[in-house]
Amino acid sequence: MRMREITAEMRVRDALPLLSAAEQISLQYWAAEFGIPLREFHLGHIRTYEMQRLQGESRYVVNAEVSVLLRLLESVGLGEDIRRRYQPLRDPEELSPEERAALPERTLKYIEKLEGEIEVFEARNDRTQNRLRKANWAKWSR
Known part of the structure; x- marks a missing residue:
C-alpha cells in the first residue's frame, strides 16, 4: 500500500x-x-x-x-x-540582522554576553514556575 x-x-x-x-x-x-x-x-x-x-x-x-x-x-x-x-x-526595539552586523565587534560581544545571561535567568524562571505549579497541583489535588 x-x-x-x-x-x-x-x-x-x-x-x-x-x-x-x-x-x-x-x-x-x-x-x-x-x-x-x-x-x-x-x-x-x-x-x-x-x-x-x-x-x-x-x-x-x-x-x-x-x-x-x-x-x-x-x-x-x-x-x-x-x-x-x-x-x-x-x-x-530588537535589532535587525543587518543592524547587528553593522555594530562594532566589542559591542556585539557585550550584547551576546547579556543575551546569554538573560537565557540563564529565563531558564531559572521556568524551573521556578514549574516547581510552583507542581507544588500548587499537589496542594489542590488532595
Whole structure:
C-alpha cells in the first residue's frame, strides 16, 4: 500500500492528515483561512496572515506557525522566494540582522554576553514556575 504524498496542488487542509500532530496544530488557522493550493502562496499571504493572527496571538506563535507553513511549502519544492524575502516578526526595539552586523565587534560581544545571561535567568524562571505549579497541583489535588 502506497501512502499519499503532499503535492503543490493540495491546499493546507488537504495536507493536514499527512502531517505530524504538532504540524497539524500549527497549521489549523492556515487551513481554515487560506483555501488555495500550496503552489499559489506568496509573501502577501504571509503578511496578511501575520496581521490577522497578531490580533489574538503573540508574535512568537505567529512566527512559529509561519515557519511550519514554510517547511510545508519547502517539502514540495515551493516557497524559496518567500523564504528569501521573509523576515520573522520581531520586537520593535530588537535589532535587525543587518543592524547587528553593522555594530562594532566589542559591542556585539557585550550584547551576546547579556543575551546569554538573560537565557540563564529565563531558564531559572521556568524551573521556578514549574516547581510552583507542581507544588500548587499537589496542594489542590488532595
